[in-house]
Amino acid sequence: MGYNLLVEKDLNKKLIRRLKIIEGQIRGLQRMVSDNKYCIDIITQTSAVKRSLSSIEDAILENHLDTCATKQMAAGNASKARKEILHVYKLKR
Amino acid sequence: MGYNLLVEKDLNKKLIRRLKIIEGQIRGLQRMVSDNKYCIDIITQTSAVKRSLSSIEDAILENHLDTCATKQMAAGNASKARKEILHVYKLKR
Amino acid sequence: MGYNLLVEKDLNKKLIRRLKIIEGQIRGLQRMVSDNKYCIDIITQTSAVKRSLSSIEDAILENHLDTCATKQMAAGNASKARKEILHVYKLKR
Amino acid sequence: MGYNLLVEKDLNKKLIRRLKIIEGQIRGLQRMVSDNKYCIDIITQTSAVKRSLSSIEDAILENHLDTCATKQMAAGNASKARKEILHVYKLKR
Numbered sequence: 575m576g577y578n579l580l581v582e583k584d585l586n587k588k589l590i591r592r593l594k595i596i597e598g599q600i601r602g603l604q605r606m607v608s609d610n611k612y613c614i615d616i617i618t619q620t621s622a623v624k625r626s627l628s629s630i631e632d633a634i635l636e637n638h639l640d641t642c643a644t645k646q647m648a649a650g651n652a653s654k655a656r657k658e659i660l661h662v663y664k665l666k667r
Numbered sequence: 668m669g670y671n672l673l674v675e676k677d678l679n680k681k682l683i684r685r686l687k688i689i690e691g692q693i694r695g696l697q698r699m700v701s702d703n704k705y706c707i708d709i710i711t712q713t714s715a716v717k718r719s720l721s722s723i724e725d726a727i728l729e730n731h732l733d734t735c736a737t738k739q740m741a742a743g744n745a746s747k748a749r750k751e752i753l754h755v756y757k758l759k760r
Numbered sequence: 761m762g763y764n765l766l767v768e769k770d771l772n773k774k775l776i777r778r779l780k781i782i783e784g785q786i787r788g789l790q791r792m793v794s795d796n797k798y799c800i801d802i803i804t805q806t807s808a809v810k811r812s813l814s815s816i817e818d819a820i821l822e823n824h825l826d827t828c829a830t831k832q833m834a835a836g837n838a839s840k841a842r843k844e845i846l847h848v849y850k851l852k853r
Numbered sequence: 854m855g856y857n858l859l860v861e862k863d864l865n866k867k868l869i870r871r872l873k874i875i876e877g878q879i880r881g882l883q884r885m886v887s888d889n890k891y892c893i894d895i896i897t898q899t900s901a902v903k904r905s906l907s908s909i910e911d912a913i914l915e916n917h918l919d920t921c922a923t924k925q926m927a928a929g930n931a932s933k934a935r936k937e938i939l940h941v942y943k944l945k946r
Contacts, residue, residue, distance in 0.1 A: 586700050593697045600690045607682045613731035614751045620720045620727075621758040627713045628760075632850055634713075638706035639842040647833050656825040658707045659845060664818055665714040666852040667721075667760060667946055728942055732935040740926050749918040752938060757911055759945040760853055775886045783879045790872045793865050799917035800937045806906045806913075807944040813899045814946075820899075824892035844893045851900040853907075853946060 585637055592630055599623050678730055692716050771823055778816055785809050864916055871909055878902050
């Protein structure tokens with residue numbers, strides 16, 4: 575099941591833009607490592623990437639709750655919906 | 668200040684290999700989003716990328732403690748070394 | 761709004777038992793600090809307490825999704841339910 | 854090995870004060886559970902306790918680096934010091 579069609583286009587564009595920035599940051603990290611950059615600066619950067627990924631997760635869960643989960647509840651699949659929300663909650667760090 | 672020359676080459680190669688895998692995962696995430704893949708599967712994947720980045724951070728801090736931090740302590744820069752270790756510890760999630 | 765009456769009693773008992781263990785661990789931490797115990801051992805213990813609290817959170821969210829959130833959805837309060845699930849997800853570390 | 858004697862007294866007092874507040878919060882959580890308080894409010898509170906514990910960990914690691922770890926390095930136990938710092942870093946969430 576995909577995104578709700580009403581919200582999908584704008585959100586997908588935003589998410590892809592943010593994932594492209596992260597892709598650039600990962601390539602930057604590769605350069606930092608091969609240029610022997612300072613360990614502390616590298617960890618500061620990996621940490622920033624992890625925070626960006628977390629904020630993408632927040633946006634995707636928000637969309638999920640507004641669309642997929644709502645439809646699942648309405649369609650009598652509440653148990654699946656609950657299991658999956660709990661799954662991503664436990665994964666979260 | 669870069670990595671200790673003795674450990675650098677092998678570790679750098681390993682880290683770059685792992686960062687290239689992560690780069691591939693980020694591009695995979697872009698495809699998942701543009702293909703409207705299921706939200707829960709996307710979050711499961713971002714979560715895996717964050718765990719890979721955390722394990723890279725562990726390896727870099729280990730190297731930092733073994734090389735840079737040790738040299739800083741020996742060179743009378745213990746205060747800088749301590750401040751930086753505390754900095755990455757506070758950043759860690 | 762409280763717990764669903766069917767699941768409440770057993771879960772509440774279990775949670776209180778676990779919170780009493782945590783209370784004991786917090787008092788143990790106070791003793792460790794006033795006895796000048798080794799810093800690393802203290803941090804290892806605070807970390808264990810945080811993991812216990814996280815696992816209590818998982819159990820409470822599971823119960824919330826099975827009871828309160830389900831009732832809210834059924835009662836037309838889906839928006840409140842979604843907002844609150846997102847809130848605890850963002851809080852999670 | 855305990856805290857450095859110069860910093861110990863003040864830091865220990867502060868830490869015990871903060872751990873007593875946390876003990877009170879844990880007892881508050883027990884009351885919230887037995888009073889069937891709202892799940893979301895309980896999780897918000899466990900989350901606050903975890904953040905307080907993290908900030909205690911930061912203070913203890915800072916003290917550790919300033920005292921124990923510095924002494925270990927000076928005494929030729931650098932390897933033990935590094936291993937332990939890495940240990941708490943990996944534990945951190």
